[in-house]
Amino acid sequence: MIRQALEKKLGKKLSDGQFKDIMQMATDDIRVNRIDFNKKTRLEDVIIIAQYCYLVL
Numbered sequence: 296m297i298r299q300a301l302e303k304k305l306g307k308k309l310s311d312g313q314f315k316d317i318m319q320m321a322t323d324d325i326r327v328n329r330i331d332f333n334k335k336t337r338l339e340d341v342i343i344i345a346q347y348c349y350l351v352l
Contacts, residue, residue, distance in 0.1 A: 309349075320351065321344045
């Protein structure tokens with residue numbers, strides 16, 4: 296579900312390796328910047344964070 300939404304936003308297919316790296320980066324970001332501050336993360340926020348992670352890669 297997240298993969299499909301991310302690919303739709305990016306307009307391109309991601310390889311398994313790319314998706315794995317993006318999601319690992321997004322998970323780390325969410326842990327540091329949201330969970331530690333007791334903030335909830337909506338699905339839309341996850342997609343946006345993953346888009347930024349894709350740009351970094």
